[in-house]
Amino acid sequence: MVAMPETILIGGDLRVNRLGYGAMRLAGADIWGDPSDRDAARRVLERAVELGVNFIDTADAYGPETNELLVADALHPYPPGLVIATKGGIVRPSRGRWDSDGRPEHLRAACEASLRRLRVECIDLYQLHTIDPAVPLEDSLGEIARLRQAGKIRHVGVSNFDADELARARRIVEVVSVQNRYNVSDRSSDPVLAVCERDGLAFIPWSPLTQSPRDADAGPRGKLEDWATARGVSFAQAAIAWLLTRSPAMLPIPGTSRVGHLEENAAADALRLTAADMRAIG
Numbered sequence: 383m384v385a386m387p388e389t390i391l392i393g394g395d396l397r398v399n400r401l402g403y404g405a406m407r408l409a410g411a412d413i414w415g416d417p418s419d420r421d422a423a424r425r426v427l428e429r430a431v432e433l434g435v436n437f438i439d440t441a442d443a444y445g446p447e448t449n450e451l452l453v454a455d456a457l458h459p460y461p462p463g464l465v466i467a468t469k470g471g472i473v474r475p476s477r478g479r480w481d482s483d484g485r486p487e488h489l490r491a492a493c494e495a496s497l498r499r500l501r502v503e504c505i506d507l508y509q510l511h512t513i514d515p516a517v518p519l520e521d522s523l524g525e526i527a528r529l530r531q532a533g534k535i536r537h538v539g540v541s542n543f544d545a546d547e548l549a550r551a552r553r554i555v556e557v558v559s560v561q562n563r564y565n566v567s568d569r570s571s572d573p574v575l576a577v578c579e580r581d582g583l584a585f586i587p588w589s590p591l592t593q594s595p596r597d598a599d600a601g602p603r604g605k606l607e608d609w610a611t612a613r614g615v616s617f618a619q620a621a622i623a624w625l626l627t628r629s630p631a632m633l634p635i636p637g638t639s640r641v642g643h644l645e646e647n648a649a650a651d652a653l654r655l656t657a658a659d660m661r662a663i664g
């Protein structure tokens with residue numbers, strides 16, 4: 383059992399370990415359909431909980447639908463304290479498409495469907511997956527606020543919002559978390575992170591492991607690689623440790639489809655960089 387002592391409080395009442403798990407990779411290629419080995423995928427989720435993970439991120443768009451169904455299949459009835467966060471606001475008309483749909487009627491139906499698939503009466507953290515440019519934000523988040531008033535959602539999060547959009551969102555509904563792309567190479571969300579730190583929102587970085595080719599050549603990544611090599615840890619572990627050190631608001635959700643990688647990533651919870659390391663990496 384890996385010790386996971388550091389926690390974060392979401393929305394004033396959900397205390398979770400600061401290293402979560404993103405379930406998106408437990409789907410078929412292109413995040414479409416079921417994973418090729420469903421039993422192995424279930425095992426990853428079970429092992430995550432065994433390792434002390436109690437914050438799991440999914441979305442109705444992953445699969446679509448199959449990811450939420452898999453989470454419920456593997457983990458329901460959920461152990462006390464396990465927080466399942468999901469998202470609505472993106473639809474998948476075909477394998478390659480991720481279309482925004484922030485219409486209130488869609489979000490209401492999407493939330494009801496997520497409740498059924500996850501087999502819960504209330505979703506602990508429901509995140510608007512993205513802004514739909516065709517729908518006023520007030521309409522999308524206004525509907526999510528009504529779903530919360532109706533008891534179907536405990537807390538509201540947003541995803542892929544810049545600082546101005548976050549400020550607008552918070553005038554419509556209480557927002558407790560932001561899920562944006564962020565890692566050692568991509569810090570474009572630093573202004574949003576600063577707001578989260580200041581106001582006690584959780585910042586949930588996606589793509590935490592810097593796996594995408596768009597992060598590959600960025601300078602700080604190389605310095606973090608050197609740090610990892612010098613300490614005999616993997617780059618994935620270093621990337622997670624860098625995020626955990628970067629801010630107490632940070633709640634990384636590294637994704638994997640393999641138990642081996644999951645265990646390796648969980649062990650990074652015990653790693654931190656010194657202030658001098660952080661300055662040297664830049």
Ligand SMILES: NC(=O)c1ccc[n+]([C@@H]2O[C@H](COP(=O)([O-])OP(=O)(O)OC[C@H]3O[C@@H](n4cnc5c(N)ncnc54)[C@H](OP(=O)(O)O)[C@@H]3O)[C@@H](O)[C@H]2O)c1
Pocket residue numbers: 403404405406407439440511541542561562587588589590591592593616618619635636637638639640643644646647
């Ligand atoms: N809000 C959004 O718009 C949005 C967008 C994307 C993702 N997300 C969320 O963020 C989570 C994480 O994002 P992500 O999956 O894109 O990025 P990520 O966690 O940075 O990277 C996942 C990739 O890294 C590999 N990996 C994991 N652990 C590894 C290790 N120890 N060594 C080597 N490779 C390793 C995985 O492959 P293996 O399966 O082979 O381990 C997978 O291909 C997702 O699960 C999802 O919940 C949100």
